[in-house]
Structure formats: structure tokens, C-alpha cells
Amino acid sequence: MEPISTALAGIALFKSAVDGIKSAIGTANDLGDIAGYIDNLFEGENQVQKKRNKKSGVGMGDQFGIKSVAQEVIDAKLAKEQMQEIATMIDMRFGHGTWSGIVAERARRIQEAKEAALAVRREAAKKQKELEENIKTGLIVAGVISAVIALFFIMIISMAKAQQEIVML
Numbered sequence: 001m002e003p004i005s006t007a008l009a010g011i012a013l014f015k016s017a018v019d020g021i022k023s024a025i026g027t028a029n030d031l032g033d034i035a036g037y038i039d040n041l042f043e044g045e046n047q048v049q050k051k052r053n054k055k056s057g058v059g060m061g062d063q064f065g066i067k068s069v070a071q072e073v074i075d076a077k078l079a080k081e082q083m084q085e086i087a088t089m090i091d092m093r094f095g096h097g098t099w100s101g102i103v104a105e106r107a108r109r110i111q112e113a114k115e116a117a118l119a120v121r122r123e124a125a126k127k128q129k130e131l132e133e134n135i136k137t138g139l140i141v142a143g144v145i146s147a148v149i150a151l152f153f154i155m156i157i158s159m160a161k162a163q164q165e166i167v168m169l
Helices: 002-024 035-054 060-064 066-094 098-168
Strands: none
Touching (some): 002 066, 035 066, 066 098
């Protein structure tokens, strides 16, 4: 039942952030004064969305029950309303477009983080492939060297036997 506790934590974090922003917005001198609340707002929303999208560990009755569906719809609408209210409050306090700038900057940073993670995965895959190729090459070289050494010993043994036969004659 962890997804439910995660969702409850997300909802609680979201509500706490909304309350914090509402109480601090009037006295905030800059966005830095409420930045922590804004971070919590987005994190709480993110946790709620993850829970809503995941649904793992929840029984069929809970997942599709009227109470569950209704609660999710109502929570989503309330969160959307509160987000809009916060956006308006921040724009009124710090100037028109501030909220959209915050949202755009957040989206840009999330995209950069995704691209960086993808680059790391690609680099790791490239290194793994190089390692596999090096191992293959090493095994081939070792096989060729072993074959040459074996042929050399066979040749020496053959020459020794031939020499013994000549001596016996």
C-alpha cells in the first residue's frame, strides 16, 4: 500500500506548499523567499501524478472504484485551481509572466537532466560495446597465438622424430 501513502504525502506536500506560498507571498522580497515552497509545490504535484499514473500495488476494486476515481478527479481539479491561484499571486507580486518563466525554466532544466541522463546511458553502452569488442579481439589474438605455438611445437616434435629416424638408419 505504499502508492497510497506516497500519494497522501504528495497531496500533503502540495497543500503545505500552497499554504506556505499564500502566507509568505505578501512579505516576500524576491522569489528566493518562497522558492522552497515552489519546489515543494512541484514535487507534491509530481508525486500525485506519479501515483495516479502508476496504480501499482492497488487492487482492482480500489483502482476503479467510484470513491477512488472521484477522489482522483477532485484532487486533480483542486490542485489545478490552486496552481492557477498561485500563478496569479506570483504574477501579481513579482510581475506578469513570472510564473510562466518559472514553469518554462523548470521544463528546460528537466529536459536538460533527461538529455544528460540519456547521454550517460549512451556513453555507458558505448563503453560496454568497446569492452566486448576488446575481449573478442583479445580472444582471437590469443587463439591465433596458441595455434601458432601449437604448430611450432608440432613442427619441432616432427623434426625431432624425423631426426631420430635418420639417426636410426
